[in-house]
Amino acid sequence: MVRQRERRTRRQWAKATVLCGVITAGLYCLAVYLGLSAVGHLGLIGRSQTMRVAYCDADSPATTSRGGTSSSGLHCVGYVDGRRVRVTGFSSPPRIDLPVEISRTPWGSLVPVDQGFSHKTFRVLTPLVPLAIAVMFTRWTRMSYRGWRNSSRLPTGSCE
CATH class of the missing domain: 1.10.287 (Helix Hairpins)
Incomplete structure (x- = not known):
């Protein structure tokens, strides 16, 4: 058939x-x-800046569907040319005594420039x-x- x-x-x-x-x-x-x-x-747009890190905080942990928590990332506060700035998107905490290169995304937030x-x-x-x-x-x-x-x-x- x-x-x-x-x-x-x-x-x-x-x-x-x-x-x-x-x-x-x-x-x-x-x-x-x-x-x-x-x-x-x-760091391909604008000009990259160097930030001196003052302190870092973990963003509030998000609750997963299974009841556990997962950290959504780190944000660090530091100083660039005497101005206080907040940078989000760190995967691990940077060393406080070393400068961190940062850049501005097209929508205005500051992010660390990837190294490596x-x-x-x-x-x-x-x-x-x-x-x-x-x-x-x-x-x-x-x-x-x-x-x-x-x-x-x-x-x-x-x-x-």
């Missing part, structure tokens, strides 16, 4: 097109956000992952749109 393939309706093609389009737009937005964040963390090859490589490659997935979803959106557009051309009851 030969199993006949079920044809998609015009409504199913439309839903698939919209769903793929929304996912694609979200992934492109994520890639842009991660790219701009990387620009700030690598692995941290810089991670920042550069992170936006490429959602970008690659977004390109794949762009292809699926185009294929789904073509199917939606061409579904109205088939005669009713066609076996094609």
Whole structure:
């Protein structure tokens, strides 16, 4: 017995097109956000400044779904050119006696500039992952749109 393939309706093609389009737009937005964040963390925009750390505090711990706590990061307060600044995004506490290089992100917050090859490589490659997935979803959106557009051309009851 030969199993006949079920044809998609015009409504199913439309839903698939919209769903793929929304996912694609979200992934492109994520890639842009991660790219701009990387620009700030690598110190590529503006001018990097040197901060003298006064003290560091852990952000309030977030409660996980299992009842445990996880720290969301460190923020340090220090001085740059006589001004008091607050820098967020430290993965480990910096030494108090050493200066820390900081940079401003495009949205205005101050972050530490990544040091070391692995941290810089991670920042550069992170936006490429959602970008690659977004390109794949762009292809699926185009294929789904073509199917939606061409579904109205088939005669009713066609076996094609």
